[in-house]
Amino acid sequence: MRTFRIVGAAALFMFSTGVLQAQTGEQQKMKTFIDGLMKKMTIDEKIGQLNLVVGGEATTGSVVSTDVDTKIRKGQVGGIFSVTSPGRIRKIQELAVNQSRLKIPIIFGLDVIHGYKTIFPIPLGLASTWDMNLIEQSARIAAQEASADGLNWTFSPMVDVSRDPRWGRISEGSGEDPYLGSVIAKAMVRGYQGKSLADNNTIMACVKHFALYGAAEAGRDYNTTDMSRVRMYNDYLPPYKAAIDAGVGSVMSSFNEIDGIPATANKWLLTDVLRKQWGFKGMVVSDYTSVNEMIDHGMGDLQQVSALALKAGLDMDMVGEGFLTTLKKSLNEGKVTVADIDRACRMVLEAKYKLGLFEDPYRYCDENRARTEIFNEANRRKAREIAAKSFVLLKNQQQVLPLQKKGTIALVGPLANAKENMVGTWSVAADVTKPISLLAGLKEVLGANGKVLYAKGANVTEDSLLEVRTSIFGKPFERDNRPADVMIREALAAAEQADVVVAALGELAEMTGEASSRSDLTLPQSQVNLLQALVKTGKPVVVVLFTGRPLAIPDVDKIAPAILNVWFGGSEAGHAIADVLFGDINPSGKLTATFPMNVGQVPIYYSHKNTGRPLNGQWFQKFRSNYLDVPNEPLYPFGYGLSYTTFTYGDLKLSSQSLKGNQRLTASITVTNTGKYAGEEVVQLYIRDVVGTNTRPLKELKGFQKISLQPGESRQVSFTITPEDLKFYNHELKYDWEAGDFTIFIGGNARDLKSGQVNWQK
Structure with a gap:
C-alpha cells in the first residue's frame, strides 16, 4: 500500500490505518452482501454461476454454447463472452435481472488482447517499446473502448514466458524474460483495471495462462510442459505473480499439464501456489473447454474431471458445461462438497460485486459512450504513435534509412497491400476493413512529394494449402495465381523505375497465434526468391518485415541492406511504418525475444547457464558445448535494436x-x-x-x-x-x-x- 507523509509518523500511521479500515470496511460490506445472497441460492443456482458460455461466434475453439436464453432464465449462466454492443448486452442482462429467480447479473467478457476496436501492435510488439507508460496507455484505451461497448472483463494480459518461437502464441506475450514480463504484466493490469473496477470505464483483467503454457514441448500448442520447480519459480512464474501483486481480478488456467496433472485440475498450482503462497483473492476461470479436454489427457470422464477441477480451486468453467451438468451428481455421490461449490460461487459473485453489477447491472450499456469513445481520432493517433515505437530496426547498412520524401519508391511484396493482416492475431473485435495498409500509409505520408509504384511480386508462400489455413478470422488473403516468374518480373519492372525498393515480406497475421505453431521459421522461399531478384537490381532495398515471432532469417540479413521489423502494428500500421521509413519518427524498439540463426538453435534465450564445457569464442571446438554447423550465438540478441542515430x-x-x-x-x-x-x-x-x-x-x-x-x-x-x-x-x-x-x-x-x-x- 502506498502511503504519504503528512506531518509526522503519527499522521502517517493514521492515514495508513484509515485506508486499511476503509478497505476492510468495503470487504466486510461485500461479504455481508454475498453471504445474504448465497443463503437464498439453491445448489443448482450456485452451480449455474460457475458456467461461462459463449454468446456469439466461437473464437478460441469449435464448441459453441446452445440454448443460452433458457439457461439464463433458469439461473444456469454466470458469464457470457463474445457478445458486444450495449444494446445486445442490455437485452441479455435484462433476461438475467428480470426473468431469473434471484436476478443475479451476468458478467460479459471478450478477448481484448491488444486493443478493442482500435488495435495496437501485437503484445510481442508492444513489449518491444520497453515503454511502460505507452503499454499502460494501450490497455487503458482498450478498456475504455471495450467498456463503452458493454464489456467488463478481458482475458488479458497473457504473460507466458516463451523461449521457443515455434510456439505461435509467443506473439501474444512479452517474450523470453521474467523481469521484463513482470513489469509489463503490472502495466497491463493497471491499464485495464484503472484505480477502481467500480468505474464504468474499466474492465477486470484476467492473467493467463496459469501456468507455464509458453514452455510447451516442441513449441506445439496445447502440448505437455515439464520442468523443475526451480526453473518454474525463477524463470516462468514471476510474471503471473507480478499480475497478482498488481491486483488482477481473475486468473485463467492453462491447457498444459504440470507434473503430470493438467493445470485446470492442479491443486498445487491453483490452491497451494496461487491462493496460499501468493494470496490471490479473485476468480479462477478455465481456458476454453480445458475442463473437458482433461478427458483426452487421460484424467477420467466428464464427471471425474469436473470434480477434480473444482476441488483443485477452479471457479468457472468456460464453455464446456462440465460443472453445470455433473457437479450436482458429484455432490450427491460425495465426490465434491457444498463447501467446494460455495467457494467457487462466492468468487464469481465477488467479481460481479467489485464490478458494480449488483448496484447497476446496466452500467456498461451506455449507447452514447459507444458512439463517441470507440475507434475515435484520439485513439487512432495514440495507436499510430505506439506502433511506431514498437518497430525494431535490425539492420541499416550505409544508412539506407530514413528514406527521403521525394522521388519514386517501388513498394513490392505480398504484405504491401494487405490491410486485413495489419491488426495481427487476436484482434477479434477489429473491423478489418479499416486498418491502414503499408501501401495506403506510404502514399499518404509521401503525398505529392513523390510516387509509389506497387507490385505484389510473390505470394506469401507457394504452399497454397498453408496460405488457406492462415487466411482465417476475417483476414482473407487473395492468392495470385500467375506464375512466380511473371510476378517477379512485374516487381523488377517497378524497381527499375524507382530510386529505392521497399519489400514488404514476412508472415500473414494468423501464421502466429493460437494453434499456429511452425516447425520452419525461415522466410518462405517464394519471398526469398523475390528479395534476391530485387537486390540484384542494384537499387537500395529496405525489407519491412511483418512477423508475430522471431524468425530465422540469416539469408535475409546477409543480402538486404536494411531490415525494419514491424511485427503487426495494428489499426494504424501503414501510417506508423511510413512515419518511421521517412524518419518522422526514429525507431527505438528493442527485441524481447531472441532471433535464432536457425530453428535448430531453439529454444534460444540470453539468460542461459554455462555448462562444464562452455564454448570459448564463437566457432566450433571439439568436446565443447556447440554445434557442428552453426555458431551458438543468435542472429539478433535479446534487447537488440538499432536507431537512425548512434x-x-x-x-x-x-x-x-x-x-x-x-x-x-x-x-x-x-x-x-x-x-x-x-x-x-x-x-x-x-x-x-x-x-x-x-x-x-x-x-x-x-x-x-x-x-x-x-x-x-x-x-x-x-x-x-x-x-x-x-x-x-x-x-x-x-x-x-x-x-x-x-x-x-x-x-x-x-x-x-x-x-x-x-x-x-x-
Missing part, C-alpha cells in the same frame, strides 16, 4: 567494489548520442551471480531506462541495486540472495555490454 557507452562506474548487508550499489554509465538524429535508447542493466549453491544464468535483466538524447548530448544513467535484486529460488525453493562475487553489466542489448565486478557479503 549511441556510445562510456565506462561502467560502480559506487563500490565491496558491500555488506543491505547497503546499496549505484551503477552508472554515460551514454552519448554520437549520430545526426535525436533518438531514444533503452539502457539495460544485467547482473550475474558468479558463484551460487545453485548454478546461475550468465546474466539476468534487472532494470532498464528508456532515455531520449539530442545529437551530441550525453547523459549519465544510474541504477540502484539492492540485495533484493540478487535474490533467487534455490533448490529448496528458498527465496534469498547469497554472498559473493557479482558481475554488473550495462549496455544496449544482452550481447554488447560494459561490465564491472563487486563483492557483496551478508
Whole structure:
C-alpha cells in the first residue's frame, strides 16, 4: 500500500490505518452482501454461476454454447463472452435481472488482447517499446473502448514466458524474460483495471495462462510442459505473480499439464501456489473447454474431471458445461462438497460485486459512450504513435534509412497491400476493413512529394494449402495465381523505375497465434526468391518485415541492406511504418525475444547457464558445448535494436567494489548520442551471480531506462541495486540472495555490454 507523509509518523500511521479500515470496511460490506445472497441460492443456482458460455461466434475453439436464453432464465449462466454492443448486452442482462429467480447479473467478457476496436501492435510488439507508460496507455484505451461497448472483463494480459518461437502464441506475450514480463504484466493490469473496477470505464483483467503454457514441448500448442520447480519459480512464474501483486481480478488456467496433472485440475498450482503462497483473492476461470479436454489427457470422464477441477480451486468453467451438468451428481455421490461449490460461487459473485453489477447491472450499456469513445481520432493517433515505437530496426547498412520524401519508391511484396493482416492475431473485435495498409500509409505520408509504384511480386508462400489455413478470422488473403516468374518480373519492372525498393515480406497475421505453431521459421522461399531478384537490381532495398515471432532469417540479413521489423502494428500500421521509413519518427524498439540463426538453435534465450564445457569464442571446438554447423550465438540478441542515430557507452562506474548487508550499489554509465538524429535508447542493466549453491544464468535483466538524447548530448544513467535484486529460488525453493562475487553489466542489448565486478557479503 502506498502511503504519504503528512506531518509526522503519527499522521502517517493514521492515514495508513484509515485506508486499511476503509478497505476492510468495503470487504466486510461485500461479504455481508454475498453471504445474504448465497443463503437464498439453491445448489443448482450456485452451480449455474460457475458456467461461462459463449454468446456469439466461437473464437478460441469449435464448441459453441446452445440454448443460452433458457439457461439464463433458469439461473444456469454466470458469464457470457463474445457478445458486444450495449444494446445486445442490455437485452441479455435484462433476461438475467428480470426473468431469473434471484436476478443475479451476468458478467460479459471478450478477448481484448491488444486493443478493442482500435488495435495496437501485437503484445510481442508492444513489449518491444520497453515503454511502460505507452503499454499502460494501450490497455487503458482498450478498456475504455471495450467498456463503452458493454464489456467488463478481458482475458488479458497473457504473460507466458516463451523461449521457443515455434510456439505461435509467443506473439501474444512479452517474450523470453521474467523481469521484463513482470513489469509489463503490472502495466497491463493497471491499464485495464484503472484505480477502481467500480468505474464504468474499466474492465477486470484476467492473467493467463496459469501456468507455464509458453514452455510447451516442441513449441506445439496445447502440448505437455515439464520442468523443475526451480526453473518454474525463477524463470516462468514471476510474471503471473507480478499480475497478482498488481491486483488482477481473475486468473485463467492453462491447457498444459504440470507434473503430470493438467493445470485446470492442479491443486498445487491453483490452491497451494496461487491462493496460499501468493494470496490471490479473485476468480479462477478455465481456458476454453480445458475442463473437458482433461478427458483426452487421460484424467477420467466428464464427471471425474469436473470434480477434480473444482476441488483443485477452479471457479468457472468456460464453455464446456462440465460443472453445470455433473457437479450436482458429484455432490450427491460425495465426490465434491457444498463447501467446494460455495467457494467457487462466492468468487464469481465477488467479481460481479467489485464490478458494480449488483448496484447497476446496466452500467456498461451506455449507447452514447459507444458512439463517441470507440475507434475515435484520439485513439487512432495514440495507436499510430505506439506502433511506431514498437518497430525494431535490425539492420541499416550505409544508412539506407530514413528514406527521403521525394522521388519514386517501388513498394513490392505480398504484405504491401494487405490491410486485413495489419491488426495481427487476436484482434477479434477489429473491423478489418479499416486498418491502414503499408501501401495506403506510404502514399499518404509521401503525398505529392513523390510516387509509389506497387507490385505484389510473390505470394506469401507457394504452399497454397498453408496460405488457406492462415487466411482465417476475417483476414482473407487473395492468392495470385500467375506464375512466380511473371510476378517477379512485374516487381523488377517497378524497381527499375524507382530510386529505392521497399519489400514488404514476412508472415500473414494468423501464421502466429493460437494453434499456429511452425516447425520452419525461415522466410518462405517464394519471398526469398523475390528479395534476391530485387537486390540484384542494384537499387537500395529496405525489407519491412511483418512477423508475430522471431524468425530465422540469416539469408535475409546477409543480402538486404536494411531490415525494419514491424511485427503487426495494428489499426494504424501503414501510417506508423511510413512515419518511421521517412524518419518522422526514429525507431527505438528493442527485441524481447531472441532471433535464432536457425530453428535448430531453439529454444534460444540470453539468460542461459554455462555448462562444464562452455564454448570459448564463437566457432566450433571439439568436446565443447556447440554445434557442428552453426555458431551458438543468435542472429539478433535479446534487447537488440538499432536507431537512425548512434549511441556510445562510456565506462561502467560502480559506487563500490565491496558491500555488506543491505547497503546499496549505484551503477552508472554515460551514454552519448554520437549520430545526426535525436533518438531514444533503452539502457539495460544485467547482473550475474558468479558463484551460487545453485548454478546461475550468465546474466539476468534487472532494470532498464528508456532515455531520449539530442545529437551530441550525453547523459549519465544510474541504477540502484539492492540485495533484493540478487535474490533467487534455490533448490529448496528458498527465496534469498547469497554472498559473493557479482558481475554488473550495462549496455544496449544482452550481447554488447560494459561490465564491472563487486563483492557483496551478508
